Amino acid sequence: MLRLPLPEIASIDPNNICQLRCPLCPTGSGTIKITKSMISLDKFRLYVNRIPSLKKILLHGWGEPFLNHQLFD
Ligand code: SF4
DSSP states (O other), rough: OOOOOOOSEEEOBBSSSOOOOOOOOHHHHTTOSSSSBBHHHHHHHHHHHHHOOOOEEESSSSSSSSSSSSSOO
């Protein structure tokens, strides 16, 4: 049976909120139509603990990560 490798890198966006208005950014320009939210530390741990093979997590995406006050936790 073929066994696929588990991921070693994941991208988890801490939030999709930003105070800047970069015109080409869907978040900054307001063209993205998804609910604005921040991931909680509990939910972050839940996701990460399900993938023990992870070696690297990218903590940025469609928002300003430092607006999530639990980022350093
Ligand atoms: S998320 Fe990044 S690119 Fe988008 S508005 Fe904020 S700073 Fe600009």
